[in-house]
Amino acid sequence: MTTTTISVEGMTCGGCANSVRAELSHIPGVHDVDIDLSHGTVTIASDAPIVAADLRSAIEEAGYQLAS
Numbered sequence: 001m002t003t004t005t006i007s008v009e010g011m012t013c014g015g016c017a018n019s020v021r022a023e024l025s026h027i028p029g030v031h032d033v034d035i036d037l038s039h040g041t042v043t044i045a046s047d048a049p050i051v052a053a054d055l056r057s058a059i060e061e062a063g064y065q066l067a068s
Contacts, residue, residue, distance in 0.1 A: 001031070001045055001046070001047070002045070002046050002047070002048055002049050002050075003043055003044065003045050003046075004043070004044045004046070004049065004050055004055070005041055005042070005043045005044075006041065006042050006044075006055060006059075006066055006067075007039075007040050007041055007042075007066065007067035008020060008040055008041070008042055008059055008064050008065070008066060008067060009040065009064060009065045009066070009067045010063075010064045010065065011035065011037055011040055011064060012037065013037070014037075016037070016064070017035040017037060019062040019063060019064075020033070020035060020042060020058075020059065020062045020064060021033045021035060022062070023058040023059070023061045023062040024042065024044055024055070024058045024059075024062075026058065027044075027046070027050060027054050027055075027058055029046040029047040029048055029050070030044055030045070030046045030050070031045045031046060031047070032044070032045040033045075040067065042059075
């Protein structure tokens, strides 16, 4: 199992977290998505490393951006 933690801008509530979680869960191999709203981070557990472009695309599809 591989974990990846990313920072996401603009997540402030449970609805935000649910939108991000739903989009990331569509990426093949993702088993769990843990969101920490207070720190603006998302930790993804997957079978293998996830392609950065797939992460960015899923976050943008949910209406957010990766933090710089």
